[in-house]
Amino acid sequence: MEPVRERAVLDVSGLPEVMFGRSNTTWLGNVFYMMIEGTMFALLIASYFYYRTRVGSWPPGSSPPTLIWGVINGIVFLLSILPARYAQKVAPTGDRGRIRLALMGLAGFAIVSMILRGFELANLNVGWQESAYGSIVWSILGLHTGHLITEFIETVVILCVAFTDKMEGSRLADVAINSDYWYFVVITAVLSDFVIYGATRLL
């Protein structure tokens, strides 16, 4: 039986229990973590340019990283936006089949990127222990590889959830938020590429 109330109330029982997009609190938390990690990338990239001012020729004592693997991986990263966007589109529908398809596509792209990243690291043409330039280049790419692996694992875990009946409610919002994080990985990949492959040649 409804209790007898003696004053005005604000009844929120009609409100939804899950929201997608910017209203979602996890979305906001995710943005804060992107700000933290984005600051790390920014500081490493700033350090790269700082090191450039310390020596006469660039890259010092070594040749620039081999362009081809960076370019190919950059294209793969840009293409991977497609399954990420698709996942974001199908998540609110709760259609598990399509969600699985989208996540498998995203995980597939992540695997290809990780393999290509191995080739990138093998063709940086400098060791991290050789010079400050080598250290900073390895650090930028290493930080990004850490993000790539983390995002791959996260995608696989969400994919596993999508094979159970627990893929509902806030888990659907998680699928969409996972794509936001993937965009962050793509943006930082492209920025890192510009620095490691572009700035190294142009400066």
Next chain:
Amino acid sequence: MAISEPIVIPQTGEQDRLSRTWAEPRGFWGWFTNVHHTAIGVRFMVTSFIFFLLGGVLAALMRLQLARPENNVLGPDAYNQIFTVHGSTMIFLFAVPMMFQGFGVYLVPLVCGTRNIAFPRLNAFSYYIYVVGGGLLWVGLFLKIGADAGWFAYVPLSGPQFTPGKRSDIWAQMITFTEVSALGVAVCIATTILRYRAPGMTLNRMPIILWEKLTIALMVIFAMPAVMVDSSMLLMDRTINTQFFNPSVGGDALLYQHLFWFFGHPEVYIIFLPGTAIISTLVPAFSRRHIFGYLAIVSAVVATGFLGFGVWVHHMFATGIPQISDSFFTAASLMIVVPTATQFYCWMATIWHGRLQLRLPMLWAFGFFFEFLIGGLSGVMLASVPVDWQVHDTFFIVAHFHYVLIGGALFPMFAGLYYWIPKITGRMMNDLLGKVHFWLFLIGFNMTFFTMHFLGLRGMPRRVYTYLPEMHWGTLNAIATAGVAFMTAAVIVFLVNFFQSRKTGELAGPNPWAAGTLEWGTSSPPPPYNFAEIPTVNGREAVWDAEPDQPVVVGVRDDVPEVLVTHSMDSEPQYREELPGHSIWPFLTAIAVSIAFIWSIFSPWGITYGAIPVVITLIGWLWPRGSSPTPRLAERPREATWSR
């Protein structure tokens, strides 16, 4: 009036269900699974206070050593470790965890009028990881391999060439631990403030303490990555032979300083702004009026947040940077005076136009006004490059930053503790003992640190373990050491007062100070669900400004731990969110992360292999459990309705 006093006809059934849903786990294992913000906030406070006591013991040891010339209480190696661990403890293990995490985690959800913090498991994880980081630093000291290169561990001194062994590695990983913790809490606090405010608490009605916590959280988010990057570079230089700071192969030692102070100066405001947040809360409460110049104070706080990132080079005036940089950073440093003075004038105006009640917390606030002013004025002196060069690395600097940090953070901290301990424990602290504590501390503090200004001007460098009698620094040093006895006695009086009041203190009741913010609108201590009814807000001091029939929120589920999410700007209700419950996984994840971090000190593969248990525990943490009823998705009706 207090909002939580029965505003609806008591419904035992509803409250019973709330109690069951939000019940905090008990027992030994229960302690490791609790994720409620009041429990974690108190733990941050207690743990950081223990670190404060430990850091204080080290300070006393240093003062004993310096009490007279050519003393031999400590040798040079022990002295180096002690001043390093003292500084690191006070900054990383006490000041930030107490002022930002402790007060923030405990108070923010209560002041917002919600039932828990956002991402409560991340919040709990942040506590455990902080404890391990602090323990690591202190275990190092006890094993006589304590960090010994100063609290900012400048290279090349802290690098592989001049500090072999594990001392600097321990320091560097302690940084990683504590910053991961602070960053996690910053995300929780910022999200809580932006999304969990009670309906009606628009940005324009947000209490200043929330504005300050939000500003600080954003400062943490942008500043702390810098020190993590910096200390990680140092660690990699030492463990896997990277060359970040080796000038012979293009590295640069000054980059270390730039990155450190890009974090380090905002850090000063991360420590100081929580102090002003406490003062801005206390001043209206004890002046019995709304704060004067709300908009001016909020603007000043946000401006300080921005300016704090533009002054870091004033720590590096003596490094030979270009003159244009000297001029720019002098100007920027002087600009900080403007927002700080704005806050001061607004507090004074509030007191002037109010009816001041000089209760115990307010006494400490006056201590803050006085001491911080001295620190601020010597700061203005130091912003001038010629003065800075003259007194760089002398005891004048030691005096300045202790006036800023103790005046700007410790005095407000004690003000805040006397103010909120009745909320936390439900019992009042003893007034007389509190006053004894205040006067002993005030006298001792000024004896110790005011004399240091003169020592610095007479040329006594900081970080020397002894000095010769011919320098004539003995008398001033003896006075400084005597001051420590007063401060020690003061802190003992505080501890006695605390433990005594917990047992026999007068019952506080919901609102012993008749204050206006929402944490006083519930019982003391608050129930595990914080508020029986989620309030709505009608003004900046929610309790004072509540209408006699101020509406409450209904319709939030009481059978699951659910909170109301509102709009960031206008705090209109948006949706209801079920929060994750108590769990052991944040603790297990913290253990796994700790193993990886500590392992990495000894082997570069530590992070690689250590990542495996981290991933496993994270999956355990995040894997969905149970099945909640089918939620209403966003397409369903989505308005909150007012009714009578």
